[in-house]
Amino acid sequence: QVQLVDSGGGLVKPGGSLRLSCAASGFTFSDYYMSWIRQAPGKGLECISYITSSGSFTNYADSVKGRFTISRDNARNSLFLQLNSLTVADTALYYCARLTAVGRAFDYWGQGALVTVSS
Amino acid sequence: QSVLTQPPSASATPGQRVTISCSGSSSNIGRNTVNWYQQLPGTAPKLLIFSHNQRPSGVPDRFSGSQSGTSASLAISGLQSEDEADYFCASWDDSLNGVVFGGGTKLTVL
Numbered sequence: 001q002v003q004l005v006d007s008g009g010g011l012v013k014p015g016g017s018l019r020l021s022c023a024a025s026g027f028t029f030s031d032y033y034m035s036w037i038r039q040a041p042g043k044g045l046e047c048i049s050y051i052t053s054s055g056s057f058t059n060y061a062d063s064v065k066g067r068f069t070i071s072r073d074n075a076r077n078s079l080f081l082q083l084n085s086l087t088v089a090d091t092a093l094y095y096c097a098r099l100t101a102v103g104r105a106f107d108y109w110g111q112g113a114l115v116t117v118s119s
Numbered sequence: 120q121s122v123l124t125q126p127p128s129a130s131a132t133p134g135q136r137v138t139i140s141c142s143g144s145s146s147n148i149g150r151n152t153v154n155w156y157q158q159l160p161g162t163a164p165k166l167l168i169f170s171h172n173q174r175p176s177g178v179p180d181r182f183s184g185s186q187s188g189t190s191a192s193l194a195i196s197g198l199q200s201e202d203e204a205d206y207f208c209a210s211w212d213d214s215l216n217g218v219v220f221g222g223g224t225k226l227t228v229l
Contacts, residue, residue, distance in 0.1 A: 035218070044121055044207065044221070045164065045207055045220040047209075050218075059216055059217050061217065095163055099218075102169065102170050103154055103169040103170030103171075103173070104152075104154075104211045104218060105154040105166055105170070106154075106156070106164070106166060106209075106218075107166050107169070108166075109163040109164055109165070111163055112163055
């Protein structure tokens with residue numbers, strides 16, 4: 001069965017960095033676009049980045065452009081998100097999700113990795 | 120501020136039918152399908168409706184979606200207590216070249 005497992009969250013000071021990982025299993029990882037979606041405490045969902053199946057193209061929301069970097073390792077069935085220059089506003093639960101071509105929907109989600117930015 | 124607009128809350132009693140609206144623009148809902156997600160308390164969102172009105176395996180047919188122009192709606196019939204959750208609409212946005220979400224609607228089953 002399809003499974004996405006998020007890891008790497010934690011407490012970091014403003015200006016700090018963190019690297020999130022998402023381990024995928026149960027499907028051919030290299031066939032799918034993948035995405036990171038975040039949810040601030042008590043707030044809605046924000047798609048902050050996605051990457052094409054080969055990794056050749058990436059896209060970022062304005063809120064994280066220039067600070068976050070999405071990448072993938074298809075040989076290791078893994079998705080990554082490098083978070084730099086973190087601010088308090090980046091505090092959120094970060095989900096990896098699989099993006100389908102049909103309807104461009106997120107059909108499977110990880111359990112989320114909590115990133116807390118605080119001094 | 121979310122790109123898509125949803126009412127922050129909705130409520131109904133068990134057995135009733137409830138609809139949740141989602142309003143967008145010509146660059147998103149006006150050109151692309153709307154997907155709906157259900158988020159139960161303390162859990163990750165789950166895909167509920169995709170590609171106009173398709174349901175993933177396991178989603179009951181009490182849930183249905185519709186879309187017209189730059190608006191969409193989710194309907195839940197025969198409301199049950201376990202439907203109490205947050206519901207999010209989402210669509211691809213051609214101008215932003217990415218997926219945009221609504222702010223979410225908290226459904227309370229009275």
